[in-house]
Amino acid sequence: GGHLISGMTNIAKAGYAKLTPVQKYSIPIILAGRDLMACAQTGSGKTAAFLLPILAHMMRDGVTASCFKEQQEPECIIVAPTRELINQIFLEARKFAYGTCIRPVVIYGGTQTGHSIRQVMQGCNILCATPGRLMDIIGKEKIGLRNVKYLVLDEADRMLDMGFGPEMKKLISYPNMPPKDRRQTLMFSATFPEEVQRLAGEFLKTEYLFVVVGHVGGACSDVQQSILQVAQYSKREKLLFFLNLDIYSNFYFLCRAREQREREVALRDFRSGKCPVLVATSVAARGLDIENVQHVINFDLPSTIEEYVHRIGRTGRCGNTGKAISFFDNVRVSKFTFLIMQAQQEVPVWLEEIAFSIHGTGLSVPRGSFFTSVDTRKVSLETNVKYWILKLWCVSIKACLAVYIQISATETILTRTASVTLVVRLQNAHGISETHFG
Numbered sequence: 330g331g332h333l334i335s336g337m338t339n340i341a342k343a344g345y346a347k348l349t350p351v352q353k354y355s356i357p358i359i360l361a362g363r364d365l366m367a368c369a370q371t372g373s374g375k376t377a378a379f380l381l382p383i384l385a386h387m388m389r390d391g392v393t394a395s396c397f398k399e400q401q402e403p404e405c406i407i408v409a410p411t412r413e414l415i416n417q418i419f420l421e422a423r424k425f426a427y428g429t430c431i432r433p434v435v436i437y438g439g440t441q442t443g444h445s446i447r448q449v450m451q452g453c454n455i456l457c458a459t460p461g462r463l464m465d466i467i468g469k470e471k472i473g474l475r476n477v478k479y480l481v482l483d484e485a486d487r488m489l490d491m492g493f494g495p496e497m498k499k500l501i502s503y504p505n506m507p508p509k510d511r512r513q514t515l516m517f518s519a520t521f522p523e524e525v526q527r528l529a530g531e532f533l534k535t536e537y538l539f540v541v542v543g544h545v546g547g548a549c550s551d552v553q554q555s556i557l558q559v560a561q562y563s564k565r566e567k568l569l570f571f572l573n574l575d576i577y578s579n580f581y582f583l584c585r586a587r588e589q590r591e592r593e594v595a596l597r598d599f600r601s602g603k604c605p606v607l608v609a610t611s612v613a614a615r616g617l618d619i620e621n622v623q624h625v626i627n628f629d630l631p632s633t634i635e636e637y638v639h640r641i642g643r644t645g646r647c648g649n650t651g652k653a654i655s656f657f658d659n660v661r662v663s664k665f666t667f668l669i670m671q672a673q674q675e676v677p678v679w680l681e682e683i684a685f686s687i688h689g690t691g692l693s694v695p696r697g698s699f700f701t702s703v704d705t706r707k708v709s710l711e712t713n714v715k716y717w718i719l720k721l722w723c724v725s726i727k728a729c730l731a732v733y734i735q736i737s738a739t740e741t742i743l744t745r746t747a748s749v750t751l752v753v754r755l756q757n758a759h760g761i762s763e764t765h766f767g
């Protein structure tokens with residue numbers, strides 16, 4: 330009882346008056362012991378959606394109070410792709426577990442392994458870890474997996490992709506790791522490409538539940554997105570223009586990475602408001618929850634639509650509004666569009682708008698008037714490419730009669746052929762005839 334009350338007080342202290350939608354639907358599912366894949370927009374409170382029910386069950390079941398041991402056997406393991414993010418999750422876990430005997434611990438790379446080991450040995454019920462350091466510590470037998478009841482993959486699509494997938498597979502196939510039917514596995518992200526959903530099957534019980542709030546992979550609607558065509562050489566100038574002119578003082582500018590200690594100082598100073606601008610690479614694209622971020626500026630477009638969705642999601646969090654400005658040049662935007670096709674997703678309205686404004690032709694074609702009857706997710710990949718290329722180009726090039734496009738294989742899904750050449754002939758403003766697809 331006492332623990333439960335501490336838990337409730339902690340939630341109240343966090344200032345949560347009511348549950349967000351993803352929490353409302355995920356919490357009962359997790360409390361019912363089901364496996365879950367949950368997809369909800371950035372900043373929608375996914376962290377608490379898994380932490381609260383796990384903590385509630387741990388309190389109900391009564392965890393053994395932590396004590397010093399050479400090898401710790403946590404009940405819960407939470408994995409996330411970046412150090413800063415896992416640390417943030419750990420701080421949330423510690424906040425919610427405050428006054429209970431549940432001890433969360435965080436370990437991540439870029440710090441001394443000895444430090445991680447000492448933290449773990451002092452007791453560990455919830456282990457928050459980045460994949461590399463986790464496998465390292467398990468290999469050193471400082472963590473035993475036998476008691477794991479909850480396994481959480483935050484930013485799950487990222488955790489299962491080519492970068493981290495192999496490590497996660499190794500984790501679930503460790504001899505002592507309870508098999509999927511004897512643990513509860515929870516996956517959360519704002520994006521879940523279909524191929525990753527398939528991969529996830531190996532980790533989840535067959536009868537897992539999939540909760541989607543909004544569209545899978547949809548950008549947060551509280552972020553006002555704008556895309557500016559800026560030539561590579563004038564990006565700096567454009568950036569300075571925004572930094573000077575905007576009335577907001579906070580900018581979050583995604584760019585280059587640093588040493589771990591420097592990274593932590595930069596993030597701390599940005600969080601506290603001491604420094605109003607943070608320049609970061611994609612390492613900061615996902616999960617980071619920083620109050621009062623009003624702007625995200627993408628100096629370059631990220632290479633996938635998922636990453637775009639996560640990056641701009643650093644603003645407009647939890648009901649607040651935000652703005653995202655992205656610079657692009659023509660070369661990049663076409664590549665970006667292909668990546669959207671690759672994900673077999675509907676091209677979002679904002680990108681359609683680019684398609685319409687490319688080259689500044691100002692063609693007055695109503696948006697969506699081309700190929701509206703085609704559900705892009707149902708047609709074959711190849712047709713999809715053709716349609717999108719047509720859509721992109723035919724509506725944007727007024728004067729030309731023929732467009733010649735060459736796409737290199739690495740930039741498209743058409744990996745079987747070395748390159749694709751297609752010629753599109755624009756008959757008039759309303760009709761299109763395809764003359765050749767090679």
Ligand SMILES: Nc1ncnc2c1ncn2[C@@H]1O[C@H](COP(=O)(O)OP(=O)(O)OP(=O)(O)O)[C@@H](O)[C@H]1O
Pocket residue numbers: 344345346347348349352369370371372373374375376377518519615616617618642643646647
């Ligand atoms: N029920 C709630 N009421 C009020 N605030 C909440 C509630 N749940 C979460 N929050 C706050 O909302 C913010 C965003 O939550 P969180 O970081 O979990 O988002 P997320 O869905 O994980 O986003 P991302 O996809 O970017 O990782 C946090 O500051 C969190 O404390």
